[in-house]
Amino acid sequence: MPNVEVLTNGQFQAVYNVLSLALASMGATTVFLLVVMNRVLPRYRIAVAVSAMVTLIAAYHYFRIFNSFSDAYVAVEAGAPGVADSFALIQGVGFNEGYRYVDWLLTVPLLLFETIAVLALPAAVRSSLLWKLIPASVLMIVLGWPGEITAEIAPKAIWGALSTIPFLYILYVLFVELSKAAKTQPNQVGKDLAGLRWLLLATWGVYPISYMFPMFGLDGADSFVYRQIGYSIADVLAKCLFGLLIYKIARVKSMYDDPQFAAVEMKEAPSSEKSSA
């Protein structure tokens, strides 16, 4: 898709600041998750470590996206000096959006891995779920890419539709098959798991909506700005908030599994029967 040639000052600042916000969020979440990783029982640490890798990979990509964006445009001062009236695309530089797809190709399978890992399901069940989810997620990202780079409506619609098939299959596995497998989870974990899935659905839903902007005739500077803001906010929620929820589930399950751990970590064990046992 061709880059937008001119952005107003406000449009440029909005994209610039939201990219920086995403970078800061990803970096801080990475450090936080690594620092608190040992505050859950060993069996849940892999899920927290993988969550930190997702935000680390995303921090790297946002660093690249931020630099690519700020290098691609130059301020144009038509009136008072010191006040940019607009920002113009520099000939021969270009803003690289490919980073986003590379990021998703790495992080989306890892997000599905951490979702399954935190449940500590029996090995056979976990393995079967991962063999369904991970190939489907790779297929979803790969099929979306040809549609993203074309400006034409027909191929965009076809690749978008093809990419939707594995997306729907992932939802089926998460909402139907995973529910059966996760029936035996403690009550609070059941609620958090439901929250996790809805967060995934809500944030992943932003990507196809942004993808379809050009099909609705939204393809100028405004559409570009909304897409960047939408992708960035969705990424922060889908990776940082998601990772923190994974950590919360790991904490709740650690305390549920081991009342002694709960007694050390909190003033009391979660329920009085347990602490008196």
Add this chain to the structure above:
Amino acid sequence: MPNVEVLTNGQFQAVYNVLSLALASMGATTVFLLVVMNRVLPRYRIAVAVSAMVTLIAAYHYFRIFNSFSDAYVAVEAGAPGVADSFALIQGVGFNEGYRYVDWLLTVPLLLFETIAVLALPAAVRSSLLWKLIPASVLMIVLGWPGEITAEIAPKAIWGALSTIPFLYILYVLFVELSKAAKTQPNQVGKDLAGLRWLLLATWGVYPISYMFPMFGLDGADSFVYRQIGYSIADVLAKCLFGLLIYKIARVKSMYDDPQFAAVEMKEAPSSEKSSA
């Protein structure tokens, strides 16, 4: 708001050095808090970890603010070579103040989180306080932004007034509701908590005062310099000093909760009856 076009040598140096001071403080506080995090009982570590994330995020933003400021101006040598007489804004670069708002959007909710987390209140009370404080703080920052970027007085006053509503609500929750919830805290913690709240009120008060400068007709280079210095000092107090106070409260509470921990951490246990027991 347009950037200031010319700064005297002294004005430029003052802003440059105070931004660097803030960056150094944020970075060092982050490392310190992470290093000493395990010197409190496990139940208080989340508050110390989140305090470190606040200063980490702020360190990132001060790094960006510092670079943005020093890239935006060029030294003008009118007299003796090697002596800058003034600093002029470079055409087409600009100093980005948006970083401050992005920083507050992330750190202010986290500051409120650490304040509640360090008290180790019952889960239901903690959750209820956080559900009041965090949305209010996000609203406060978001409503302040349109007023910050405009140079006109009327919209500035309206957005400022709207932003004040959630600010007053936060103060009400912290000074009234939190007091009730924190009644059972040990004596020293009660005093430290009072200190924490007054620090928060005093430092957060700097932001609306700086915000109102242009309404008092203060809008030249001097006002810019005072605003940068005011924001930076307020940030150092509100984040570094605040984080260190959180750590102190966590230490006091750890020793109060667990005399054995106190005996290891200090030469004597806090009270003689306890050490003789």
